[in-house]
Every structure is written in structure tokens, then in C-alpha cells.
Amino acid sequence: MSRTGRDNQPVHLSDDIDDFLRYLTAERGYSVHTVRAYRTDLDQLARFAADRGNQASADLSLELMREWLWVATQAGLARATLARRSASARSFTAWLAFSHDDSTDPAARLRSPKPGRTLPRVITHAQMTDLLNLLASRTAGGETLALRDRAIVELLYASALRVSELVGLDLADVDLDRLTVRVTGKGAKERVVPFGVPAQRALVDYLRQARNTLATEAAGTGNAGSPGAVPTVTAAPNATALFLGRQGQRLGVRGVYRLVATLLAAVPGTGPAGPHALRHTAATHLLDGGADLRAVQELLGHVSLGTTQIYTHVSAERLKASYRLAHPRA
Secondary structure, three states: OOEOOOOOOOOOHHHHHHHHHHHHOOOOOHHHHHHHHHHHHHHHHHHHHHHOOOOHHHHHHHHHHHHHHHHHHHOOOHHHHHHHHHHHHHHHHHHHHHOOOOOOOOOOOOOOOOOOOOOOOOOOHHHHHHHHHHHHHOOOOOOHHHOOOOHHHHHHHHHHHOHHHHHHOOOHHEEEEOOOOEEEHHOEEEEEEEOHHHHHHHHHHHHHHHHHHHHHHHHHOOOOEEEEEOOOOOOOOOOOOOOOOOOEEEOOOHHHHHHHHHHHHHOOOOOOOOOHHHHHHHHHHHHOOOOOOOHHHHOOOOOHHHHHOOHHHHHHHHHHHHHHHHHOOO
């Protein structure tokens, strides 16, 4: 892994990390969140190496990286974190070897404990119905944020979107006539996802009665616009965004997380209570209803069918739980 700069000195590890992250962004099209995760892991590796007197990329060795993971294990880090760190290191050293025509890749044999796979939280049909009915009842008075929140949850459940995909939606991405939404997912890959009539109604109500209010208040006009028209706003800083926050800015991931977590806190069950629970729920309900696994894979935007198959395990576990409760000889 020897590499030198213009002054014939070994290139500092942190410089190579910066180049690698630029490569992930510019050439691989990785999201900001993914690149940030790589940054966190590799910066931690660089600090660990520096503490042991290793400042250059050439100083990375299999033994050093194994020690890095072992120390993290002793510190009680989760297996999922260890697996992610190992994957980050392998990707980085593979890039170094490829980009600098070096046949030596010290992390090629780096291994870490496989992350334990836990079944995701799934909300029952009855619970989802109650939750959506609650959100609908809150919109009776035409309150702006209630209309927006109902549209968010209806769309998350209807289309099984990732929260990052939801907050990245623009007005032009939604086709209310064809009941589809154009989504940019992981790796900047585009897909078109369907949604149902209830989500359409919630979106129309939000667009006609709430979004224009949020946008024009942020623009400082004090004019909420015509309540019966779908807005075309140019004055707000985030004029193209589908979902807006209180100040008229594009709604962020944290805002959606707080909304869903608050709603699910009152729903019986265990496990994570963020927006991903609605994605898990939608996928599981589709499979329970007889949807083809490949179709669900396409809907979710999964590259690997194996990722989607976790939901078949969820369905199987739900079936076994029902069996244990209902069968007299279970």
C-alpha cells in the first residue's frame, strides 16, 4: 500500500480518506448520510492508527485493523457497528489498491461478527386503521400541520418510502392522477412507486388547504392564497418541496421521525418507533395480502432480494404467533 506525494513523502491517511469520500460522492453517487457514516468509521480508524504511530496509508495492516476491531469489541460496541466498521475499512483499502495500482489490500481478509438480525417492528392492520382514523379526525378543523401530518403518514404507509425519500420529494414528483410518486432512492436510483386513494385524498387536502399556507407565511406575504387551488409557490426558499415545516422550509428527517415516534408511542408493541416501522409494516401487509416478493422488492427499492426476504420471516413469525394463540394443541 505504499504511496508517496510530490515531495516523495508517504501520503497521510487522512488525505486518502478525503479523496475516497469525494470518490463515493462524485463517482458512486452515495448519499450524504452514507458518506457521513464512512467518514465516522474511517476517521476513527485514522485516530486509532495515529495513536500507534501510524500516520500514512502505507502503515495500514491487517493486524492493525484487527486490533482496531478487537478494541471496539472489548468496549462493548454492537455487532452491527463492528460489521459496518469492517465493511468501511474493506471498501477504503480496496479503493486504495485499485486507484493506485497496488496489488496489496490489507483489509481483504478482515472479518467481523455478523450483525444479529432482529425482526422489524410491524403494526397490525387494526392498529394502522386506528392510527390513520386518529389523524383524519385531527384534520376536521382544517389545521395546517394536522393536514400535513396525515398526508405524511398516509404516504409513508401507502408507498413504503424511506424517510429520506419522503423528505426529498418535490411537488413535480407526485402524480395525483396516476397515483404514483417518483422517488430518488439509495445510489441516486430513481423508481416510480404507486399509492392508493386514501393517500391521494390526504395529499390533495394537504396541497389545497395547508401547503400554500406554510409556504406563503415563510415568504412573509401574509396571504395564504386560494384555499381551493393546488399551490404554485415561487417566493419560499424551498418552493419545490412537497412537505414543508412550520417556517416554510423543506421538512427534514428529524421532523418526520418525531411525528411518527410520537404517534407510535401510544401503539402497543415493542421495537423501533420511527418512520421505518411504517415501511416495515407496509411491506409485511403487502406480503400478507399475497403480493409477489419481487414486486415488493421493486416497491421498496432493494437491490438484493435477500434484503426483502426479511419480511417473509416477519409474516412467518406473525403466523406462528397467531397459531400459538388460536390452536388448541399449539
